[in-house]
Amino acid sequence: MNYALKDSIAYRLIRGANSVNKTLNKKLCSYEIAIEQRATLEIIKYEEDVNQTRIATLLGKDTATISRSLDSLEKKGLVSKSEQSGDRRSKKVEITKKGESVLEETLLEVGSYRESLNSKLTQDEIEAFFKIMNKLEL
Numbered sequence: 001m002n003y004a005l006k007d008s009i010a011y012r013l014i015r016g017a018n019s020v021n022k023t024l025n026k027k028l029c030s031y032e033i034a035i036e037q038r039a040t041l042e043i044i045k046y047e048e049d050v051n052q053t054r055i056a057t058l059l060g061k062d063t064a065t066i067s068r069s070l071d072s073l074e075k076k077g078l079v080s081k082s083e084q085s086g087d088r089r090s091k092k093v094e095i096t097k098k099g100e101s102v103l104e105e106t107l108l109e110v111g112s113y114r115e116s117l118n119s120k121l122t123q124d125e126i127e128a129f130f131k132i133m134n135k136l137e138l
Contacts, residue, residue, distance in 0.1 A: 033078075049092065079099055
């Protein structure tokens with residue numbers, strides 16, 4: 001078998017994800033927030049009763065990574081955490097007014113990049129892309 005890395009689905013997915021992250025992180029650097037942290041803010045804003053475990057699941061990350069990210073966001077004043085149902089280990093996470101402001105301020109940058117990606121594909125190609133991603137369970 002003649003193996004070519006460039007023909008590997010996993011390799012192409014990783015390269016694509018890295019490219020998207022790098023581009024968006026450059027766009028967001030002046031806000032002192034990474035794209036993953038912005039995604040966390042979006043989840044907190046739009047998901048009901050969200051906690052660290054739910055955020056980790058939605059982002060495909062482990063809870064320790066999300067815990068560190070939430071600590072950083074809390075230090076920046078973008079989120080607040082509080083005990084949930086008397087369980088010290090389960091923290092309810094909420095976005096602060098400052099966090100909502102950062103989310104709003106970065107919407108144009110992130111939205112325009114998302115649109116630029118979508119504009120490179122036809123609607124049929126976008127649907128096929130999501131069908132394939134779902135089939136691969138990604």
